[in-house]
Amino acid sequence: GESVGLHLPTLSVQEGDNSIINCAYSNSASDYFIWYKQESGKGPQFIIDIRSNMDKRQGQRVTVLLNKTVKHLSLQIAATQPGDSAVYFCAENIQGGTSYGKLTFGQGTILTVHP
Amino acid sequence: DAGITQSPRHKVTETGTPVTLRCHQTENHRYMYWYRQDPGHGLRLIHYSYGVKDTDKGEVSDGYSVSRSKTEDFLLTLESATSSQTSVYFCAISERTGGNTIYFGEGSWLTVV
Numbered sequence: 001g002e003s004v005g006l007h008l009p010t011l012s013v014q015e016g017d018n019s020i021i022n023c024a025y026s027n028s029a030s031d032y033f034i035w036y037k038q039e040s041g042k043g044p045q046f047i048i049d050i051r052s053n054m055d056k057r058q059g060q061r062v063t064v065l066l067n068k069t070v071k072h073l074s075l076q077i078a079a080t081q082p083g084d085s086a087v088y089f090c091a092e093n094i095q096g097g098t099s100y101g102k103l104t105f106g107q108g109t110i111l112t113v114h115p
Numbered sequence: 116d117a118g119i120t121q122s123p124r125h126k127v128t129e130t131g132t133p134v135t136l137r138c139h140q141t142e143n144h145r146y147m148y149w150y151r152q153d154p155g156h157g158l159r160l161i162h163y164s165y166g167v168k169d170t171d172k173g174e175v176s177d178g179y180s181v182s183r184s185k186t187e188d189f190l191l192t193l194e195s196a197t198s199s200q201t202s203v204y205f206c207a208i209s210e211r212t213g214g215n216t217i218y219f220g221e222g223s224w225l226t227v228v
Binding site (some may be wrong): 041043044089102108 | 157160219220
């Protein structure tokens with residue numbers, strides 16, 4: 001989907017398909033990245049993280065890819081399930097010093113999984 | 116859940132009144148944060164704390180103050196609430212050792228009328 005004004009990008013998939021959610025980050029100095037999942041009425045939930053010395057990291061059903069050359073991050077969800085429906089945020093950070101914990105969040109992508 | 120409790124979870128208040136939101140953690144993490152979430156702006160850092168009585172400003176700190184007198188509690192105060200402070204407020208915690216993964220609470224919905 002496309003982002004227009006205040007509308008978040010959307011991704012609709014069928015149950016069982018693989019999903020890919022993309023994120024362009026802003027600061028070339030960022031060296032730590034996190035993906036969060038947020039369900040309606042709840043706080044962001046940690047999914048997976050990756051440091052800039054890696055270009056790929058795998059978790060349970062999820063994979064994060066990092067391309068520092070073009071400042072791009074992606075989250076791949078395998079065998080997407082209806083329970084994966086949520087808003088997904090990427091966040092970037094510079095580790096160490098006074099920037100510790102100061103995450104900068106992307107706008108988010110709405111994932112809808114159809115049974 | 117990451118052992119974070121926010122209170123109140125929902126509050127409606129009038130313009131000009133003071134409001135305090137409380138964050139309580141049971142993880143003994145050193146770092147605590149307050150974020151606000153608004154449509155079109157995502158999550159933005161208000162204030163954070165790197166230890167008892169050690170706090171600093173974030174991206175959108177105007178109109179807010181914080182206090183941390185104990186490791187487990189981080190208070191966010193709106194001295195005189197305005198309608199622009201209607202938002203969802205999230206507390207977060209992190210422990211520096213081994214990385215800086217940040218875990219969020221369930222949120223406090225504040226409406227200023």
